[in-house]
Amino acid sequence: MTNGLQTLAPPETGAERAYDSDTLVAFDDVVGRGEVLDLADVVIVGSGAAGATCARVLAEAGVSVILVEEGPLVRTSEMRADVYTTMKRMWRQMGSQLARGRAFIPLLQGRCVGGSTVINSAIVHRLPERIHAIWAREYGLGEALPYERLARIWDQIEKELHIAPTDARIQGENNRLLEVAANALGFESHPTRRNVHHCRGSARCAQGCPNGAKQSMNLSYVPRALRHGARIYATAKVERILAEGGRATGVQARFVDPSTGRRGPNLTVRARHAVIVAASALQTPLLLAKSGIGRQSKLVGRRLQLHPATAVVGIFDRPTKLWFGATQGFETSQFLEEDMKIETVALPPELAAVRLPALGPELVEQLASYGHLAQWGIEIRAKAHGTVKPGLFGFGPRYAWDAADEDVAIAKRGIATTCEMMFAAGARTVLPGVYAIPDAVSSMDEVRKLDELSDDPSRFHFIAAHHFGTAVMGLDPATSVVGPNGESHELPGLYVADGSIFPTTIGVNPQHAICGLAWHVAERLAETIPARARRPRMSIEDRRVGKAPSSSVPTIEA
Amino acid sequence: MLAFERRALLVVFDAILPAGAHPQLPYGARDVPFDRFFEDAERHAPFDFMLGLRASFWVIWLCPLFAIGRLRTFGGLSERDRLRVLHWLQARRTYFLREVPNIVKTVACLAYCGLPPIQSAIGIERVDATPPSWARDLRLPRLTNEARGRALPIESEGAR
Numbered sequence: 001m002t003n004g005l006q007t008l009a010p011p012e013t014g015a016e017r018a019y020d021s022d023t024l025v026a027f028d029d030v031v032g033r034g035e036v037l038d039l040a041d042v043v044i045v046g047s048g049a050a051g052a053t054c055a056r057v058l059a060e061a062g063v064s065v066i067l068v069e070e071g072p073l074v075r076t077s078e079m080r081a082d083v084y085t086t087m088k089r090m091w092r093q094m095g096s097q098l099a100r101g102r103a104f105i106p107l108l109q110g111r112c113v114g115g116s117t118v119i120n121s122a123i124v125h126r127l128p129e130r131i132h133a134i135w136a137r138e139y140g141l142g143e144a145l146p147y148e149r150l151a152r153i154w155d156q157i158e159k160e161l162h163i164a165p166t167d168a169r170i171q172g173e174n175n176r177l178l179e180v181a182a183n184a185l186g187f188e189s190h191p192t193r194r195n196v197h198h199c200r201g202s203a204r205c206a207q208g209c210p211n212g213a214k215q216s217m218n219l220s221y222v223p224r225a226l227r228h229g230a231r232i233y234a235t236a237k238v239e240r241i242l243a244e245g246g247r248a249t250g251v252q253a254r255f256v257d258p259s260t261g262r263r264g265p266n267l268t269v270r271a272r273h274a275v276i277v278a279a280s281a282l283q284t285p286l287l288l289a290k291s292g293i294g295r296q297s298k299l300v301g302r303r304l305q306l307h308p309a310t311a312v313v314g315i316f317d318r319p320t321k322l323w324f325g326a327t328q329g330f331e332t333s334q335f336l337e338e339d340m341k342i343e344t345v346a347l348p349p350e351l352a353a354v355r356l357p358a359l360g361p362e363l364v365e366q367l368a369s370y371g372h373l374a375q376w377g378i379e380i381r382a383k384a385h386g387t388v389k390p391g392l393f394g395f396g397p398r399y400a401w402d403a404a405d406e407d408v409a410i411a412k413r414g415i416a417t418t419c420e421m422m423f424a425a426g427a428r429t430v431l432p433g434v435y436a437i438p439d440a441v442s443s444m445d446e447v448r449k450l451d452e453l454s455d456d457p458s459r460f461h462f463i464a465a466h467h468f469g470t471a472v473m474g475l476d477p478a479t480s481v482v483g484p485n486g487e488s489h490e491l492p493g494l495y496v497a498d499g500s501i502f503p504t505t506i507g508v509n510p511q512h513a514i515c516g517l518a519w520h521v522a523e524r525l526a527e528t529i530p531a532r533a534r535r536p537r538m539s540i541e542d543r544r545v546g547k548a549p550s551s552s553v554p555t556i557e558a
Numbered sequence: 559m560l561a562f563e564r565r566a567l568l569v570v571f572d573a574i575l576p577a578g579a580h581p582q583l584p585y586g587a588r589d590v591p592f593d594r595f596f597e598d599a600e601r602h603a604p605f606d607f608m609l610g611l612r613a614s615f616w617v618i619w620l621c622p623l624f625a626i627g628r629l630r631t632f633g634g635l636s637e638r639d640r641l642r643v644l645h646w647l648q649a650r651r652t653y654f655l656r657e658v659p660n661i662v663k664t665v666a667c668l669a670y671c672g673l674p675p676i677q678s679a680i681g682i683e684r685v686d687a688t689p690p691s692w693a694r695d696l697r698l699p700r701l702t703n704e705a706r707g708r709a710l711p712i713e714s715e716g717a718r
Contacts, residue, residue, distance in 0.1 A: 349677060
């Protein structure tokens with residue numbers, strides 16, 4: 001092995017041993033059987049950054065927890081390099097979920113145990129203090145959600161998820177070139193902090209880590225919660241939140257075969273104390289709306305906010321070997337105050353090809369030079385608001401979002417700056433990826449034509465993997481959906497803990513901020529459940545001894 | 559997808575990813591068992607995904623009259639004219655038209671670039687040797703120095 005990696009220990013995949021027939025139930029386990037019923041103190045919808053963190057906090061506090069996840073469990077040994085297989089197994093709607101506006105923007109999300117943390121690049125940022133100050137000033141969250149409390153939570157998470165700057169040994173050329181460019185231009189830059197342990201730099205974050213190195217939720221907090229007595233139903237799509245006596249009492253779900261869409265039996269999980277919805281800013285509002293929640297504030301599904309992102313490709317004479325190095329291992333923080341973040345992003349060839357403008361023999365030639373490409377992304381803290389609405393007549397949900405003029409202006413500045421950085425790093429040719437600008441430019445004079453373009457978002461190729469604001473947190477029930485502890489203003493016992501409660505976009509990758517807020521919500525919830533009312537903690541071993549195998553899936557025969 | 563659509567879409571893919579275009583990457587779309595890819599995609603891909611692909615295909619197939627003034631379908635054009643049509647679409651001011659070639663290219667590259675022999679040919683070291691399920695019995699001819707410079711068919715039951 002090269003780059004000194006022979007000194008690293010083998011990856012830890014032992015966490016996956018927590019998934020067994022006692023802790024995990026999925027479509028194949030219940031197909032052909034009657035309705036499945038279960039009961040816990042708290043039921044959590046979704047097993048991504050928010051749901052898994054809530055499960056970890058509550059299970060370790062002695063609260064019995066059941067997670068319900070729409071996607072399947074994909075084990076490390078099943079992670080494949082080809083993107084199509086990944087999209088089928090782990091990406092919601094195979095990546096074809098679109099925000100419609102003047103341009104169509106793919107809204108990328110994971111749909112598997114661990115959620116989007118399985119397919120993201122493990123980038124970790126705390127909620128910036130300047131954003132927290134906005135939340136305090138404009139949404140009154142300063143006292144109820146003090147930054148010091150969040151900082152303590154992040155300290156803990158950072159220890160548990162091995163969060164550290166990207167190791168120089170797995171930096172790779174794509175990341176190194178951004179460092180060269182930033183140094184040449186005097187931009188503040190640093191190795192990206194990531195939640196990985198023994199990363200080998202396989203540049204396959206988007207397809208799920210093949211080495212079990214990424215501390216995604218499927219390998220960290222979900223197994224940790226399972227070891228503390230939690231259980232998980234996978235491939236079960238929650239269709240409704242149940243309420244009785246003006247309080248949330250559980251969820252109704254349906255098992256669905258993830259590969260064929262075949263429907264299986266119903267699943268009903270009763271919650272003695274609370275239901276936590278942690279299904280993402282795109283799915284949570286749909287579930288709330290279907291359950292009749294949000295009529296009071298009329299804000300559920302409104303205020304959809306995104307970090308649209310685009311990428312610039314550079315062609316270098318020197319080899320860049322995009323297939324080695326941290327997928328996103330270096331970034332500049334120079335422009336955070338200007339609401340943009342420039343970072344590396346080593347896309348696999350299938351996705352890199354989409355960013356190459358050519359067709360025919362020229363495209364083949366560009367693909368053949370894949371080993372000489374560098375790719376850097378520009379992430380924008382956009383101001384525009386959109387909506388999430390349930391589909392009509394059996395069609396899928398409708399997402400509407402259109403970039404504001406100021407968002408496009410930031411994108412133009414970001415692309416121009418990234419082109420300048422590419423040239424500073426020695427790129428021979430740069431592909432800005434903007435309509436009405438030459439496909440390939442070799443000088444900044446050509447890039448400056450960007451300034452002459454109108455602020456039309458359809459000139460750019462945006463994607464958005466960070467989504468916020470569709471069930472916003474606040475003090476006033478008239479202007480927010482949940483309170484500062486995540487509990488619904490409208491339905492006691494119902495909590496929301498994911499990116500949908502963020503009042504604004506945050507300008508950095510949100511996984512860590514989501515985990516922090518989810519931890520806060522779960523900890524506050526745990527404080528409300530008296531110790532005597534909690535089900536005693538049971539280890540997996542205890543449960544094996546104490547239960548017959550069939551009793552792990554209580555059913556009413558059809 | 560109709561059988562005709564599948565066959566005709568291969569013609570479009572072939573224009574986007576021609577075989578023998580580069581000595582390092584002699585494989586083209588015609589070397590890939592796309593018929594099995596379409597079967598797999600129809601089983602797994604969401605409705606919107608396939609609808610977008612089919613709609614884009616039909617725009618490309620029927621637009622040569624508007625693009626280059628030839629009263630023919632895309633399939634009736636020379637290789638050079640097919641590329642002219644795709645470039646014409648790419649240069650349109652109307653967003654939905656200029657995205658059409660990109661949608662088809664995205665699907666073509668999703669299948670093509672995910673294959674181990676292609677990844678190996680573009681220089682990726684330590685390729686994941688497990689092919690996607692739709693290309694499971696693909697045999698991988700080794701790309702030798704002698705072979706570079708001429709198109710190599712990928713051996714598989716489904717490949718033409």
